[in-house]
Amino acid sequence: MILDPDELRRRDAHIDSLAEVLDEPVLPTGDGPLSGLSFAVKDSFDVAGRVKRNGSTAYDERPAAAHARVVEQCLDAGATLVATARMTEYAYFRPTTTRNPRALEHTPGGSSSGSAAAVAGGLVDFALGSQTKGSTIRPASFCGVVGFKPTYGRLSTAGMTPMARSMDHPGLLAADLPVLSRLAAALLALSGGGATPRLGVVDLDGELPGVFEPAMLERYAAVAAALLRDGHASRTAIPVDLRAASELWDDVFHPEVFDALGWLRTHPGYAGVGELVRDAIETGRDPDRSGYLRALQRRGELAARWAAAGEWEVLVLPAAVGAAPAGLESTGDPLPTVVTSLLGLPAATVPAGHDDRGLPLGMQLVGHFGDDDAVLAAARLVASVVE
Structure with missing residues (x-):
């Protein structure tokens, strides 16, 4: 599907x-x-000859000399680039003006707001986004599309504006699983084939009381029950405390965002940068990096704990705490996705029904580091359960 510009x-x-x-x-x-x-690309990816604005009024005004690597890969595989997509300012939490095509008075999520909405609105077949905390998986869930964040390093970040280099991932948003399969084959040489992976499901109320909205709890319970009944899943526990992972993410993020975006402090338009972005940059200024080094060590310990969970290959979790919140003032809570960005784990979102208002709900499939094929296979399996 290639629509003309008008x-x-x-x-x-x-x-x-x-x-x-x-x-x-x-x-x-x-x-x-x-x-x-x-396809469309988030406005943080280089497009040759074009100035990327990163959702901000303060940006580097030099046109890109070449396409970002992942943009180049898409073009080489036969896709046509038709637009750039809106995003939250510098991929952080200051919302953009984009609306959710499934419910115009609700957020599309962020930071890949425009990428998810453009796919959900039928404007493009797929879009490139990014994720440093939850910026692909959550918007995909809110907009009722398919999302995929490969293992850290599987897709190149060359030509993508950095935010926190050890947690930045390009992300893929697609109209459906067949399109995602074509993307995975073209960009990652993945098929999602082979044996059906062993899935794990958890007791959300027991492990994370008060986190998820009733509609998400109900939908997750129904999906888990179907997977258990058909012998595809077993009950397990989340190997990492998601709240602790979120706190650790902050300790890694702030020094890295200062390193990546500290140059904005000398930009003549810095005063016009949103308070959220400026606060994140200023918080990371501390020259004593001992806390950062301790955070990296702790992250390694959590990664080892996740890798040691051998009773399943893919863990099934909600992709968000619930459906897209009303209004455009917030892009939603990233808690369910933070561990995948912190540890670089492969993750996918598949649409899994709606709440009683008709808003989309998504399930998240999280794999072990490097096992992207198992996540794609799990996405197909879970999609067949919710159809």
């Missing part, structure tokens, strides 16, 4: 998902598994 603008008018519609789409440089598909 049609893209018309369809996007009520969603406001696109930062820039390209009057001259960037045509494929090859012929491959993505031929005939259109």
